[in-house]
Amino acid sequence: MQRRTFVQTGLSAGLLGVSGLSARTRPAQAAPAAHPPAEIRLSSNENPLGISPRARQAILSGMADANRYPQARAPLIEALAATHGVRSENVILGAGSTEVLKMAVEAFARPAGRLVLASPTYEDAEWYAGPGNLEIAKVPLTPDLAHDLDAMRKEAVSASGPVCVYLCNPNNPTGTLTPSDAIDDWIASAPEHVSFIVDEAYFDFVTDPSYHTALGWITERPNVLVARTFSKVHGMAGIRLGYGIAHPDTASRLRRLQVRNNANHFALVAGRASLEDSEFVRRSIAVNERGKRIAKDCFNDLGIEVLPTHTNFLMHRIEGDLRRHIVRMRERGIRVGRPFPPMLEYNRVSIGLPEEMERFAEALRVFRQSGWI
């Protein structure tokens, strides 16, 4: 029995809960065909726990009103305002934080403005700048993978029209932090025509004491928007709910650009319920820490370089072709992250459940034995 076959068999048995039956005793060739292991998704920085039990209950209760246009917008906005110590007028909702990014790019950079962002970073802000024919200035990260704020500032200064600066902190796909104090310094000294989107999608996973939110700016500065999401620590990626917090004038401008009734009924009721479920949030963070540890231990064992992370994903070095690596993982039933040019020597892997990370680690070990990484 070859090593690779054994691993597949053992894993499929384990995943399907055939715990009383030793994988070794089962026919090696039959098991994968009869019980192909469920594909695991370590590709999109989702919460492997699912949604909060309270969110689930809210959806069940909300089923009776699913035929009505969404009615529960105000209560969620009030809950979000209370959570962040702001007022309802500061809060805008989106069908995912991606819609908030869309509104912000349109409000801040149009017409004929410039979008300044890191390379690599989360792709959506650049995507939304596309149809408006905006100038796009992509600035490589620093050697320690922070946003290069000095270089970005130069791009902002040299623009003739409005400027929208997109700062993803922690940054996706690298998982790394840009010093909050340095961001504060820039915001403090920026002229009015330079606006900032600070995307804090991974805020809840950060433990670094030097990190802080940019929310402190929104009362005084109409040129700052903070974006947050329910897709990560709240596990609601499929339900589509995100929000932005900004000065009331800015919030009004952005709201005018949203899709009407953009947050669906289930998103509104589940979001509110999940906000109250601090136990679920704690568990999400704890499970993430466990999964991260398993992956990091494996990277260390194998001597694979991995970037420091403050999120629910890891960026690790790949030897050889990235796309081939992704396909090989897929062939083992593991979806890992997409390529993030120009970092094509690295792969992003999202943190799944501990047993999923064991499976990922096992795959890495097999790849090493095959000389692939």
Place this chain on the structure above:
Amino acid sequence: MQRRTFVQTGLSAGLLGVSGLSARTRPAQAAPAAHPPAEIRLSSNENPLGISPRARQAILSGMADANRYPQARAPLIEALAATHGVRSENVILGAGSTEVLKMAVEAFARPAGRLVLASPTYEDAEWYAGPGNLEIAKVPLTPDLAHDLDAMRKEAVSASGPVCVYLCNPNNPTGTLTPSDAIDDWIASAPEHVSFIVDEAYFDFVTDPSYHTALGWITERPNVLVARTFSKVHGMAGIRLGYGIAHPDTASRLRRLQVRNNANHFALVAGRASLEDSEFVRRSIAVNERGKRIAKDCFNDLGIEVLPTHTNFLMHRIEGDLRRHIVRMRERGIRVGRPFPPMLEYNRVSIGLPEEMERFAEALRVFRQSGWI
């Protein structure tokens, strides 16, 4: 006991299922306080039946994947394509058909174009034209409440830039039809820079044999988009799902303007399940017919003018101030439609369940006795 008090008491008992207890025997003043009747929504053209049982089941089954970014886009698009005899490349999804309208107005009228639409008609197309500073040409309906296509055509011809024509057929809020053949004639002769959004949100309620969809145009003409929704006959207004069908080139252009992941996971799975539930669609239409009959009989009894309708709502004449009428209905626990200027002598009422329409009819009779209508 006054007539008005009796009606409220009787209704609250009935709605709360206190069927064994005669409303007459209960203390008149206590009942409304202890058991205020549930507010009924006859305000937003929703389906009073709720969602399809199959949609409900799909949501329950889909709960396990609510933490994942929406995965079920392709199967829904394929099902929609099969339903309409088109290809997947013709179909675009929206978070409600309102997002499809947004994309279409942006794609067809920008930059510096003109939106031509009826007055009154559904408000969203005009709303989305707002931030782009487009020219807006509002053309009054004909005396028989069809779109005035001749007058609209003149507005299209006189424009210097691109033109987006919005045709809501049947029209909201009037419920009336514009002859399909006349729309065809215009589309057949229109130049390329004149594009058409044909909003067929209420398609499924139409029985008039002269009515037909504009879908026949989309293969040949890139300047035609047909918008449909799951909010009406499918009862999914809260779940946010709509779609557009257009030439592949047009569909691609519009898709570029959508919010990424705009249709949520529950919308995708429930929409697909509801498409297969023809029994639910039939029942929705039948219940609508029953409710419409109750309202029409009451309008006839009271000699109140009501417009012919081909939808799930009715537009009826109001004597006196419309806003006061809306408030008085609200005070009786009935939400009716908002004002649709310039038709401020009419109120729109959505068709609810038969018992809800009985309650609405009873309110009208009380209003008549009070000399209010």
